[in-house]
Amino acid sequence: MSSDDRQFDFDFIVIGSGFGGSVSALRLIEKGYRVAVIEMGRRWAPLSFPHTGWSIHRWFWRPKLGLRGFFNMRFFRHATIFHGCAVGGGSITYAGTLLSPPDRVWDSGSWTGLADWKTEMPQHYQTASRMLGVTQNTILGPADELLKKTAEAAGSGPTFYHTRVGIFQARDGEAANQTFPDPFFGGAGPPRATCTACGGCMMGCRYRAKNTLDLNYLYLAEERGAVVFPETKVVDVKPIAGASDGRAGYEVSAEKSTAWVRREPRKLTSRGVVFSASSLGTMELLFRLKEKGSLPGISGRLGKHVRTNSESIIGARVPACGEDLSQGIAIGSGVYIDEHTHIEAVRYPNGADLLGLLTTFLTDGRPGLHRVGLWIKNGVLSLLRHPIKTLRLVWPLGWAREATILLCMQAIEGHIEMRWERPWFWPFRKMLVSRGDKVQTYIPKANEFARQFARIAGGTAMSMLPEILFDVPGTAHCIGGCAIAGSPNRGVVDDHHRVFGYHNLYICDGSVLAANLGVNPSLTITALAERAMSFIPAADETAWNDAAVSAAA
């Protein structure tokens, strides 16, 4: 690093502290750079997580409404997108499932042929798995047993598997909830306690059993001196005057994300910037910066090829169930019902019943009015035939204890587009709006599987209400929008994650993914960030401009 670099507040500013951001922060600081991480969400301590889903103010993130939780839901015409917002990004609310996708994902999308992915990626998946403490789930709850039985009945029994998870579990014969000194990093990490199988991973782990980023990558980065600014939202990133391609560094403007009035605006300078604000967050910020002229050279492919992992959320509820279906790890097991279609058993902890308001009877049929009509007919008939059972199904209390969500994902091609427009319902300002072909909400095979699951469990199969009423699927896996590609005509970053047309500007998060993975994406986001950071030389090895020149201007 030259003395010239000392004029900057930091060498790198990382925007967002999720999977891509936390990996970037640790690897950059290990290489000798001075790193800041700016994170819009709050910092959480285990005991500050909400006990139940009814503590909306500590679960949902809508700071303007006084909701300062860690879970966000955004509604678009093509998908309802669930995502995390906290120091530690989506890891605070994620289920801890860390799976590698099939090799064929590297053969589709704009990243194909840019690197020898199938040879290169295994080492990065291995590092990511070690850092995130990935291991096989050994705790099968009643919902997993039901999934297994259903798979056997449906002829897909052999595909049943225990998920690979980032959760610290007791060894055979050991009691749960026992505290140990750091078991993952030779004592350099924080103490941890073993999983109690409360099913609470997605409400925030109150036991320090889930391997969230603030206990691994980000923790280690902070120990080495990375500075984290929580509750701080980046609102502008512009090249320092005199070099519009960023070769002279960047000025990053941020403000308090949780304040209405005293927003405490601040400006920081850095030589490089890593966007890691998640697929939605990075697209939103880059669209804004492109339009206001701060980063006008961002590729016109921004917002293209956004993917939902082709998800459909179905499930079953078993009123008066003798067992507590919320017990276990949030996603304990999975099955493949065909080559492309993968279903996982998901649960929320006892008491987290709020999401039950979004579920209803499973309804087949062509999406649209036809399906809504069927839904009304089924509801009325069910009410007439089994009034108590039907009312119990829609009654939210007890939902988490009695319900299993079946998360269905498909590794098939399909995408939407995000644009920066004034929507018809709010023409006063531009915002992200979705465009393109509808994403399918009806996967007949998956519905049949849910029905079979419900039969075996003695309950009733469920769909998500927005899927039925508005033909809008829900997804926790929004990816893409700033895809890796060979040129700015095809994507936003090159295969080293460098933003086309700018110096020392990177994107490391779910937005760079160029294909539907068909499995939960966090391990891949982590592995790709590991790979991207491996190309950045150590601070004392090289002159800056050689380190990260964009591949194509």
Ligand SMILES: Cc1cc2nc3c(=O)[nH]c(=O)nc-3n(C[C@H](O)[C@H](O)[C@H](O)COP(=O)(O)OP(=O)(O)OC[C@H]3O[C@@H](n4cnc5c(N)ncnc54)[C@H](O)[C@@H]3O)c2cc1C
């Ligand atoms: C309920 C739920 C369960 C899930 N379970 C799993 C699972 O089991 N396995 C799996 O692989 N995936 C799971 N996911 C998905 C997973 O959380 C995401 O894929 C992953 O977190 C994306 O990583 P990322 O690095 O792209 O961004 P994120 O982890 O989302 O981090 C981005 C961060 O950037 C911050 N940010 C955004 N804009 C700004 C700004 N302008 N300024 C400052 N900060 C900003 C956000 O607050 C956020 O903290 C789940 C998601 C949800 C919602």
